[in-house]
Amino acid sequence: MHVDIITVLPELLNSPLSHSIMKRAQDKGLLTVNTHNLRQWAVNEYGQVDDYQYGGGAGMVMMCEPLVNAIESLQKERKYDEIIYLTPDGKTLDQQMANQLSLNENLLLICGHYKGIDERIREHYITKEVSIGDYVLSGGELAAAVLVDAIGRLLPGVLNDETSALTDSFQDHLLAPPVYTRPAEYKGWKVPDVLLSGDPKKIDDWRHEMAIDRTRQRRPDIYKKHEE
Numbered sequence: 196m197h198v199d200i201i202t203v204l205p206e207l208l209n210s211p212l213s214h215s216i217m218k219r220a221q222d223k224g225l226l227t228v229n230t231h232n233l234r235q236w237a238v239n240e241y242g243q244v245d246d247y248q249y250g251g252g253a254g255m256v257m258m259c260e261p262l263v264n265a266i267e268s269l270q271k272e273r274k275y276d277e278i279i280y281l282t283p284d285g286k287t288l289d290q291q292m293a294n295q296l297s298l299n300e301n302l303l304l305i306c307g308h309y310k311g312i313d314e315r316i317r318e319h320y321i322t323k324e325v326s327i328g329d330y331v332l333s334g335g336e337l338a339a340a341v342l343v344d345a346i347g348r349l350l351p352g353v354l355n356d357e358t359s360a361l362t363d364s365f366q367d368h369l370l371a372p373p374v375y376t377r378p379a380e381y382k383g384w385k386v387p388d389v390l391l392s393g394d395p396k397k398i399d400d401w402r403h404e405m406a407i408d409r410t411r412q413r414r415p416d417i418y419k420k421h422e423e
C-alpha cells in the first residue's frame with residue numbers, strides 16, 4: 196500500500212510512523228508513506244496556506260488553491276482509491292473501517308489545521324471523512340498517524356504469528372482476554388492454572404470466555420454487535 200499525506204507539519208507525522216511495526220512494514224516494502232509539506236504549494240513567498248474566514252469569527256481556514264495544487268500534483272503520479280480528510284466531524288474510525296481501508300492500494304490523506312479546510316475542497320475532492328474519536332486535537336496529523344498505524348498493521352505480511360491481528364481486540368467485536376508472562380507466581384499473585392495446563396482446547400475456551408466477560412462488562416455496546 197502507498198499512502199501520501201498532505202500536511203503543514205510533516206515532522207509530527209514522520210516520527211510516530213518510523214518505529215516498531217510501522218517501521219517493519221516500510222522496511223519490508225509492504226507500506227510506503229510519503230508526507231508532503233503543503234507550504235510547497237503556498238500562494239505567496241511567505242508560505243501562506245490559510246486565511247481569515249468569510250463571515251468573520253476566530254480562526255483561520257486552509258485555502259482552496261494550495262490544497263487543489265497539492266492534490267492535483269499528487270494525482271498526476273497516482274490514482275487514489277480514497278482521498279481522506281481527517282476531521283473531528285468525520286465518521287469515527289473503528290476496526291471494521293480499518294479492515295476495509297487496508298484493502299486499498301493508494302490512499303491520500305489530508306490533515307486539517309486551524310478551523311479546518313475550505314468546504315469546497317470537501318465537496319469536490321474528498322471521498323471519505325474520518326475522525327478518531329469524540330474529542331478535538333490541534334490538527335489532523337496525530338489522527339493520520341493513528342489511521343496509518345491501524346491500517347498498516349493489517350497489510351498481509353506485516354504481522355507475524357506473535358503479533359497476529361486475528362487475536363486483536365475488536366476483531367469479532369470482542370475485547371482481548373487477559374495475558375500473563377513469567378513468573379507463574381509473583382508476590383503471591385498467581386497466573387490462572389488453566390494457562391499452565393498445556394491443554395490447548397481448555398486454554399482457548401478459557402480465553403474466549405474471558406473475552407466475552409470482559410466485553411460484556413466494559414463495552415456492552417460492542418458486545419451487542421458480537422451477539423448479532
Ligand code: 6GU
Pocket residue numbers: 280281282283325326327328329330331332333334335338339
Ligand atoms: Cl481527524 N482531527 C482533529 N483535529 N481532531 C480530531 C480528529 C481529527 N479526530 C478526533 N479528534
